[in-house]
Amino acid sequence: MKSNYLFILITCLLLSCKNSGQSKSSNTSSNEIENLFFSTVDFTKAKISSEAYSKNFDLHNDNFLSIAFTLDKPLIKSLQELAPSLSEEELLSKGNFQFSYLIDGKLIYVENLNTGAGPKTRKTEMLKQVVPLVAPERIGFWGWYMWQRFMKVNGGLDAFTEGNHTLSIAIKPYLKDGTLKVGPLLAKGNIAVKVPKIYIDENLVPVQKIQPNSGWEIAKDNFDNNKIEALNRKIAEGRFEDINSIVVIKDGKLLIEEYFNDATRDSLHNPRSVGKSFASTILGIAIKDEFIKDENTLLKDFYDLKSYKNYSAKKDSVTLKSLLTMSSGFLGNDWDNDSPGTEDKMQSTDNWVKFTLDLPMHKDKIIGKDYNYFTAGSNLLGDIIHKSVPNGLVSYGDKKLFAPLGITEYKWFHTPQNVAYTGGGIELRAIDFAKYGQLYKNKGLWNGKQILTKEWVEKSLAKQVSQDYGGIKGMHYGYLFWNRVYTVNDKDYEVSFCTGNGGNKIFIFKDIPFVIVITASAYNKPGSHANVDKMMIDYILPAIIEKQ
Known part of the structure; x- marks a missing residue:
């Protein structure tokens, strides 16, 4: 957005x-x-x-x-x-x-x-x-x-x-x-x-009991209640701002489900750029169904690039993979306000695809190698999917992804051309975001059906492009997924994840049996991601790992 x-x-x-x-x-x-x-x-x-x-x-x-x-x-x-x-x-x-x-x-x-x-x-x-x-x-x-x-x-x-x-x-x-x-x-x-002392409602501190009809089997495993209650207290005190939900899945079963700040199980959460990952998912399904050849397909196979501004031969070499890994070489960087290709500049126009294709290429960036956070490129993937699959992106995504996962409550945002916005525009319930994460933990398998190929999942979560993000340990980028390492009690845990403005996350751990969803609405507030990191390192991971 x-x-x-x-x-x-x-x-x-x-x-x-x-x-x-x-x-x-x-x-x-x-x-x-x-x-x-x-x-x-x-x-x-x-x-x-x-x-x-x-x-x-x-x-x-x-x-x-x-x-x-x-x-x-x-x-x-x-x-x-x-x-x-x-x-x-x-x-x-x-x-x-x-x-x-x-x-x-x-x-x-x-x-x-x-x-x-x-x-x-x-x-x-x-x-x-x-x-x-x-x-x-x-x-x-x-x-x-x-x-x-x-x-x-x-x-x-x-x-x-x-x-x-x-x-x-x-x-x-x-x-x-x-x-x-x-x-x-x-x-x-x-x-x-x-x-001063912060006074809170003590009823907000105990671990919340999982209510019936979640759509998940309930895990019988133990976890450290004291750690989670300490976290709940910090959330109630406002130490961790605007946290709306925490869902923990262990071995495919629901271990923890908690809601805060008036959110409920039925709340639809706007996780902003978490929605980018859904473009990767639906593209992978479209490749599996042979509507798109593969991720090495060139951008020029979908658009007459010479008819747009700032054409160069370099633009002919842009692949879908380079858009997935944010290494397409376009002169667009959301982390640089002076960049001509930011999301804000894109959204001020009436045609976001044209805006993107009109951008010049960066003369020094190597396609497929040099990372720039480029929301316009993620949106371009949505347009490519929309024009390649039967009945458009929304219908196709519903039939091939959401329906098999049993997800019926969700909402897409749309571009001016009424195409689903894959730059970060989808809302789901927290327990349904957990299904999405578990799909990747299952290597694309859900209830016996291979929704995504195992190979696509592995490539999506792999370390495709190195990413120096504030010196965070092990930071890389996959196919619109991030990858990093959390260190808890001197032990490293590799995790792939979706992330979005406000502190929204879907964590898929590599070597331990957990998927963790955190939704939050601390949009544009400093420290929102740092808050989630502290929640994970000091509270959630110690609570669930030490009780395995």
Whole structure:
């Protein structure tokens, strides 16, 4: 959907600034003079001056927080001291401020601020610096995103336990020119932070009993109730935002089924880009049924590419496989707002297929190898399926996929040409998303019927293209499926999964007998994916693995 790019951008911002520059050297001694000050006034209405400085911050009840500090000299001068031989332009492209966050004297997070953050004048001229950190709504300022990274992704929220704490922020210059160089302290300050007790409805904590008529056989296996109840408490407290459902399948049987925030078994969930994987599934069925030859079929076999803008011979080499693996070479990247081929730009037109085929090719990208997150390409696959199968994509998908799985309640979103939107536009019940995941766990087999070939499932979940996504361990991309590794108690678990804006997931584990569905509606909220990772690593996987 149109908000997918914003979510992806936020996610990339959250992950990209997580830096190996974290070190104990970022701690500051207690006898240093404090020259960084905090304010809880509304910075959207008032300038931050010494009269507005605050000594206390209520984490749950104060809507605003900002910091102010005054440098002895512009940042560029401190960067020059780290690398005297570099030009001003080189220094600005390689360095910025380093922020260290400490809670009760313990280093929690260090961020080497992205070199593109802040205007040039902030680094070359300004001495007095004011950085907004907290606001009731998202603001377009790097300080807000940095605070979100600190709190939601890098441990701040969990370190601020109920009670009273001291938050310290220390600022230094850094330069990354081959190696990381960190200069002397520029500013440091403390503020007392109060974390009030969160009161919840205790009825939300116990593990929810699975109700009859789920369509699944109920598993009799044990799991760690205490872990799941601890997770339920965190969800009730809002630590994990906008979680709507958790479904765990073990050995093809329903082990856990829980709903939150007014969701029920009958709720249809909008998992955004999880829907991309369904394009891969239905394409695999169409190949099995011989309506499409195979994934190596060329794009030019479906469209007269020369009749579209920006034709080049390179475009003739685009295959369905390269669209499945997001390595088609089109000049489209949803993670780059300046890219001409983002989902938002596509959805602002009245013909999404034409928009995509009109795009130029990237001159340096290698088709089938170089990854770019390209929603428009996923939508193109839906159009190809639609024009290749009997009665169109929706009818064919219902007959060949949903009906055999016993799925009757679902909803497609559609393109302006009334074709099912395979860029991320399908809603199902959580227990039906679990059926979809179990189909892949079963190597394409369901109730004795081979819906997908085993070979297609294996290729779909395989590590087709390497994918550097925030340094996450083992990250690869298959046929519109992701692949990564979770580490729990020092043991690695490989998993293929569908993922979508807001924290939506379908996990299909390789070597353990689990399919896990999490639906959420934390759309475009920083940390939504990090929240799911923490839920999996700290709660769900330990609860079900240790009881095997």
